[in-house]
Amino acid sequence: MPLLTRRSFLVTGIAGLAGTATVSGAAAVTGLPAAVPAARLRTDPFTLGVACGDPGPGGFVIWTRLAPRPLAEDGRGGMPARPFSVRWQIYADERGRRVVRRGETTAAPAWGHSVHVEVDGLRADREYWYRFKAGRHLSPMGRARTAPHRTSYGSGLTMAFASCAQYEHGYFTAYRRLAEEQPDLILHLGDYQYEHRAGGYVIPGGSVRLHDGPETETLADYRHRHALYKTDPDLQAAHAAAPWLVVWDDHDLDNNWAGAVPERPGVPQPHFRRRRRAAFRAYYENMPLRRRSVPRGTGMQLYRRIRWGRLAAFHMLDTRQYRSDQACGDGYRDCPEAADPARSIIGGEQERWLLRGLRRSRARWDLIGQQVFFAQRDSDTGPAKITSQDAWDGYVASRRRITQGWLDAGVRNPVVLTGDVHAHWAGDLRLDYDDPAAQTVGAELVTSSISTGGDGGDSDPATHPFLAANPHLKFYNNQRGYVLTRIGRGLLSADFKVLPQVTRPGARAYTRARFLLEDGIPGVRQAYLRPLDDRAAQAAAEEQV
Template sequence: MSKLNRRHFLVTGLAAGAAVTIPATAALADPGADPGTDPAVEAASRELRTDPFTLGVASGDPDHEGFVLWTRLAQEPLAEDGFGGMPQRPFPVQWQVYADERCRRVVRSGVSVATPEWGHSVHVEVDRLSSDREYWYRFRVGKYVSPVGRARTAPHPLSYGSSLAMAFVSCAQYEHGYFTSYRRLAEDNPDLVLHLGDYQYEYTKDTYTIPGGNVRDHEGPETETLANYRQRHAQYKADPDLQAAHAAAPWLVVWDDHEVDNNWADEIPEKPEVPQPNFLARREAAFRAYYENMPLRRTSIPRGIDMQLYRRIRWGRMAMFHMLDTRQYRDDQGCGDGYRDCPAAVDPARSITGNEQESWLLDGFHHSRAQWDIIGQQVFFAQRDNNAGPAKITSQDAWDGYVASRQRITQGWVDAKVRNAVVLTGDVHAHWASDLKLDYDDPTGPSVGSELVATSISTGGDGADSDPSTHPFLAINPHLKFYNNQRGYVLTKIERDQLTADFRVVPKVQTPGAEVYTRATFVVEDRVPGVQQTYLRPLDPTLRAQQQLTVEETVRLETERP
């Protein structure tokens, strides 16, 4: 089957294999039942000598009637064979959804089967719940009970609901620092979390290092096989701060590059000049492990080297989330992955989304009636020229390497008269805020959208604060409005009249437990494209003597990878 036809099937139909796990959404629970009395669940537990819920719980992809529940059984998370120390047979796992935080009022329950073929993962699509409200959930295998997670449903499609607290994150390199930002995010109690890629990193220990040395080590070799990817996901999922963030709210997830291989593009690895005959097998293994470890619906079950990940999530009339995949369908980077003056960047035939995903996105703009159309994606969208002269020196791994693709999509939301277009981005290990333009060469031209960029959770180590107004990229690109090189996340409040974005930072990740604070706040007003700064925390006096970043240092921070 050709690539085009294969992917068209994934867009328009359910992926085969949906029966691998049993959704079990039809059974209504007896509110007074003991969740440990199911005979099949009790029998299964006799083979389990230790708690199998070492990887926590998660929920995801909510709609107005339900959400996905996830867990994965693993008695020994770091087992090299990728099976988590589990016996090689299926295990029935009981799940329950509660109307109250103390888990006394059961509203939905059932049993799903965790099989070794899918890493003993469980994906339950819960439906027939009330819209726009909180729920709690947990799993049980015999005497073993999982932690409790909090989920929530979206408002009814015809309702705005209340304001939406949404956080978004990216880039969590386990070796570079502790996941303190995940913990602080959980404490902010969001309604929804978007993860925009680089959930885990593929490198073996001491390959991708920071000055002074890494603070933790990866287990196992560089991830290439299914066992490798399962082990690496398990190491990350076992982190208590990440578990807290997953348990706090439903997530919408999309990958970037490190879930497979740095800077991969479609069927091409990072270094195509180096023979890698097993790259497609590696991609297949990575996709399978990603599904096994994420709260995704059955429409995302991978089929060989393909996986349907771009999708829409409606949050009532308030917001439409268009979640993109800018890796699986892109043309290869035109002149390598770094900053280049590259003629291929403006080739109209080249695309970062692929033709079908681009058409899907443009069609979604035309049909959306949401107050806010939010594009959750991976790499920098606005132009970032690092050269003050006539040549454009831009990152070929970002949308700057696919200028015509960016232009078509931007023009698409303008032509569709999208009320408020906001692009959310990860990847670059720094906070940014920018106005979006149809013509970046005309700084006086109108803004047509807004971009908010989340820094890394830990990648790059502690980072450093600086005066954002002195950053050279902002002088060269006047549509760029903010920069910060600390670690953290972005916390937004989405209301009918405005979207407020707090750029949250922690001063240290190379030691655990730092407190979080807001470095800056930007607002996007309804029907007023572009970002407006409403708060800027004064620079710490102890940091004022630090040298401001140069263009070369900024590029190095983004590209200093193996």
Template structure:
């Protein structure tokens, strides 16, 4: 339990706030504002059935705008309970919350009471409004005698203001079994303004199904996730990690899923292996979506409705940046020739889409109306072409945008037609750092660059990984628009300014043991109105970490070697 003056938490009062409570009835009803009980009633109700600290999963904030953000927590006395209920009684609990203007939590600016209901895993989502723009806030929760850790959030600049430089980080792919979440801890220490998580927040596999050489360093609890109880338990296991909790508490997050939040390489209503039918796949999808909402700092607009969940959305950071957060899983056509690297005729079919028609139209409309200095696409899978064959055939990943060539071209042409000032695509999924120039026509390597892509490696998936000299990597030779590669763990930290975006590719060399240090492996700059990436720093290769150049086959194996 957090050590603070409980009397101070309460005597500041329970001013009316923008509390959003999960409904006690209605399986898919959107949350409605709760009637706030009195302070005394709330404390009396909250004391019933709580014997230990329920704030075992930490706190989080997300989806900021210029006057507010979401704050989140989920109550769980026994987070690893197999029934997914977290050891909580089957009753609603009033939860007190407070938002402060100072890190010492002395000056309360908003407070209220909301309800954590068992139907939604005792999760809490409070949407704050009417706060000052472009500044830090802090928040915490209380239920009964127990007080949560303190979290930091931040509002965006006013829509007509650029604000100062934006410190933005992005991450993906945290396989609990493959390594410790040291990269999350180091990211928390950077204190960015906002963190994007681009998918594979958790993995669905049962213990030892997805292994690394030498064996996994930690074990998943429970079976492969298929039911709501399974997904709640798995999210809870990840959320109990102190390094992940630190990253959530450090800054607001913008989250989107990829595949492992449900099932490896799923596509809309098609599971990974359609030749092995999953008759329960749609109920599995519904359970995964519900658990994802329960465990993420998302607004009420993302409450799932059956097998559907509205996750693509737009977050504006003043005039400096607009984040177009995409969902490339829920609406895509199934992979045309399987999930791996193929020379696939279906990949160029103009009728095929990775976003679906509605999301594509929404994105193109966003381009046309954007007045941002930087338009940033937060999404899951590799956008630029990556051909692994130096001959005439194109051998590309059918799970990435290479499997949906016409879809990629429509999006790229859309930002060109809209005269988007600085289009930048952010990507996860592939467990390696990459940087690349984007083209409208990848068959003409001398053609102009029309955008930039930055790709974050995994937090832990794949284990420690290995360093290599990017200049010797065959993918960069076959694809001259690809400018950087590194196969270690870490994250990307960017500084977004009016005249340039600077991206530091951060590396944690060891994650199979805990507590490693972090360093910058390379730095790239994207200049205002100059599409493409320019390297400004490259750390010398440590010969002890790698002795042989990486081959195409090894790169593909590392990326695709999943069950």
């Protein structure tokens, strides 16, 4: 697309319509001194790209953050400590000729000079484009989309979901390939960035590229780490390609944290509340989130519901902020306390919110976007039950309440979307996993990581020991990638996309397996599985771009 000039931005801005918009962040919470024009910014401040998120039938939120020196050690991105005015425009065409909304907002130093504009009054089920201007500098163009009207099924939905991008473990090529799919919506299910110091999370073969700095603990640390990730051009391409729905997981703050409890509860960490407050603030500053998610103190509202007309409802969960602490440690354990009905992985209030939303939903597909493995994964092929206490297996009663809840509500097609485990999985969901005769009551699709774990490796999915011990699990793959779904009234198809390597940039993505979910028929059905010994196809996939 042609780059708009400063003059064309001004001319089309005059011709455009002043639209309805809400400014989030500091301007929404506290009074600000008058913003100064950004004409004095000599260096391009749009080094972190643009993003869009949380679409509705009438609009979405658009984001950017001013940072002429994005990796400045103080986390301020090279910006002076005063607010700056930023102009924005929404276009009906990719070339930026038809302005439909425009406005001006403030990038404040208290919020890392981030900008969150909630745009309303647009047409439902439409593509739009957007960009920002600060002084003489223009941002890249981003693509946005509105959801269908609540009474409409719309024209179908192409949705991709991803998780776990460790900068040191590999290149973000999977983000680039995801952007090239041109989805309507992207879900990120956590571990957007990792908190470790440089070289603190090592894989065989060593790091591909290093985090700059110590383990993140202060606001400056988290701002700097987010900026490091956002300077990656592949990640910027994914953000500019479509609106995102984001939720966090543990590494966005601290490995395996649970509520007010850090990773190592036995080690005194009196600063953990300050660390949590800093991580939440930086997360908001760097994500396309609406005003309802502005952090307040040590809390931040991330669980929310996004409706895609009558076709789909996305129930986005937070399995970290409200959970009971892991009962028997974080790893695989035989843990009787996991069945304690008083324990919850999402907290009582969020459980009630989710169950209420499922009862009221009239969507064809109800998709629960969340972080950790939902179905039972017993790692012991014998009579013992050895499961991960950091996943829903550590909160058995909580899982049963949610599953029983969608059964009682008569949810037509419940689907759980999951990240965290750095591998692709597909499986059926049951109310009682210990009963061989238990009926299938839903489906779970799990995405591999973008880069965490390095290249991984392909294998025969039927040989994984977890599949033998858990007959409800149907597919496994340990390569990096993402999941691309196409959702219609009668069918949801899920392509498990993989890359042969991420320790070198430029690999092509290919479909390792495809599973189908049919309307009214719970569970997954395999439709395609690429042969492991398909060497010609593998060679083509490994071709460098």
